[in-house]
Amino acid sequence: MTDVEVPLQKIKDSMRATWMAGDFGVVAKTIARGAEEFVARLALPKGARVLDVATGTGNLAIPLARSGAVVTGVDIAPNLLVQARERAAAEGFAVQFDEGDAEQMPYADGTFDDVVTMFGAMFAPRPEVVAAELARVLKPGGLLAMANWNPASFTGKMFRVGSKHVPPAHGLAAPVMWGDEATVRERLAPTFTEIKTELISIDFDMPVNPAGAVAFFRKYFGPTRMAFSRLDEAGGAAFAADLEALWTEFNLADDPAGHTVIRNEYLQVTGVRK
Numbered sequence: 001m002t003d004v005e006v007p008l009q010k011i012k013d014s015m016r017a018t019w020m021a022g023d024f025g026v027v028a029k030t031i032a033r034g035a036e037e038f039v040a041r042l043a044l045p046k047g048a049r050v051l052d053v054a055t056g057t058g059n060l061a062i063p064l065a066r067s068g069a070v071v072t073g074v075d076i077a078p079n080l081l082v083q084a085r086e087r088a089a090a091e092g093f094a095v096q097f098d099e100g101d102a103e104q105m106p107y108a109d110g111t112f113d114d115v116v117t118m119f120g121a122m123f124a125p126r127p128e129v130v131a132a133e134l135a136r137v138l139k140p141g142g143l144l145a146m147a148n149w150n151p152a153s154f155t156g157k158m159f160r161v162g163s164k165h166v167p168p169a170h171g172l173a174a175p176v177m178w179g180d181e182a183t184v185r186e187r188l189a190p191t192f193t194e195i196k197t198e199l200i201s202i203d204f205d206m207p208v209n210p211a212g213a214v215a216f217f218r219k220y221f222g223p224t225r226m227a228f229s230r231l232d233e234a235g236g237a238a239f240a241a242d243l244e245a246l247w248t249e250f251n252l253a254d255d256p257a258g259h260t261v262i263r264n265e266y267l268q269v270t271g272v273r274k
Contacts, residue, residue: 021226024221025056039060055097058095061084074098113139131188132190162239
């Protein structure tokens with residue numbers, strides 16, 4: 001396949017469809033503990049006005065609300081926001097969830113004390129635009145905190161397998177470059193100071209064998225589901241085989257025939273708005 005320039009609106013429409021595919025809420029449950037730990041490390045003050053960018057089903061927004069923050073979540077996928085609202089209502093939290101694009105958010109300049117995003121804003125197609133937008137909605141002195149899959153992580157490896165079978169649109173930066181320390185510092189330097197990075201461990205622990213893990217992601221994880229949908233039968237079989245080989249190689253479970261444990265990691269990034 002050859003690289004083809006794709007119009008931005010088509011990229012945006014594809015991204016929305018991707019995250020609406022499958023059911024990310026099911027996937028989100030597998031990393032919910034990691035999200036809670038991320039929020040706990042930030043220790044934001046009670047009453048802080050916090051924006052969760054690409055909130056999905058509220059993995060960060062809900063524990064932030066529990067900690068006493070005044071939370072707004074924004075996401076491009078309306079079906080995920082339905083689940084986020086249901087989760088907040090079930091716990092009695094008045095979290096505001098809005099549909100919106102991380103590159104053009106519906107908020108005034110300096111609206112929020114803090115902005116967070118976990119495995120979310122990193123997928124926006126134009127890194128320089130999303131970096132400026134994250135800064136725009138933050139007040140001076142406000143904290144930005146990101147959790148971004150890094151190139152060396154298991155997820156980074158999984159995305160590389162996907163790109164081999166379904167090449168991304170020409171000219172788009174790889175989302176995992178948000179997890180590359182030098183790159184993220186360069187992107188944030190114009191508008192942030194006190195930029196700090198740290199690699200954080202997060203496990204995929206699933207009660208299935210590697211083939212079952214691949215089937216799980218194929219069914220529920222939008223990017224994997226959409227990648228398979230673009231392949232014919234032979235291409236899909238080859239993609240599945242490569243994914244299963246990857247999950248098998250990195251499976252640390254004592255009982256790999258019925259259990260999969262992957263030691264994953266992400267880059268935690270924090271910076272203070274200038």
